[in-house]
Amino acid sequence: MQSPFRTRVKICCISSLKEARLATRLGADALGLVGRMPSGPGVVGDERAAEIVAATPPPLATFMLTSETTVDAIIAHQLRVGANTIQLVDAVAPDTYALLHAALPAIKVVQVIHVLDERNVDEALEAVQLGADALLLDSGNPTLAIKELGGTGRVHNWQVSRQIVEQSSVPVFLAGGLNPGNVRQAIDSVQPFGLDICSGVRTNGHLDEQKLEAFMNLIR
C-alpha cells in the first residue's frame, strides 16, 4: 500500500521521556520502544517503555518491538508495556496474528520482514494474508547464530521492498540504514507508506535534534 499524500514517520529506539518529547515535537507519527533483543544497541527496559507509552499523546502510535515468538510471551510483553501496537521482529507461527487479535482486539500487529532476497516478497504477502495489520521492511539477518533483528544501520535491496509495497494491501514501513542523505531516494525508489529510523538520527547513541530536524524537513 502506497501513500501519495504524506509519508508517515516512526522514530525508533526511543530510550527516555526526553527523546519521546523531542520526537513528538518534531512531528513523529509513531514512537518505537525496543524490547529485549539478541543483539542491537536500541533496547529499553519494559518499565521505562511503559512510562513512555503512558506519557505519549494522541494521535501518536506506540510500537513495542518484541523478539518473543510465542503468543503467551508476546501478550505478556504487551501487558507489561501497554503499547497500542506490537511489532514482531522475528518470524512467528501462522496462527499468531489471529490469536493476538482475539486476545488483544484493540492492539495492532506489525510484522517485520528482513529483506534478504526475492523470497521475502512471498513471506511478506503471507503475513498480510494471515492477519498482519502492517509490514515493516528491515535489514536484519535472523539466520545468524546470534540473530540480528534490527538496528543494523544497513540499507537492503530496495527493489525487493518496492515489489512488496506494490503488492501489499496493508501499509508498509521502510527501515534500515535511512538517514538525511538517502531518505529522498528511499521514498522515490520504494514509495512506502511510512519510514522507520533509528541510528540515522542519533549521535553517540542519543537522539540528535539537528539530524532529526533535517530528516523531517526532507520528508515534509
Ligand SMILES: O=C(O)c1ccccc1NCC(=O)[C@H](O)[C@H](O)COP(=O)(O)O
Ligand atoms: O535497535 C536495536 O537494537 C534493535 C534490535 C533488534 C530489533 C530492532 C531494533 N531496533 C529497532 C528498529 O526497528 C530500527 O528502527 C530499525 O531496525 C532500523 O534501524 P536503523 O537501520 O538503525 O535505522
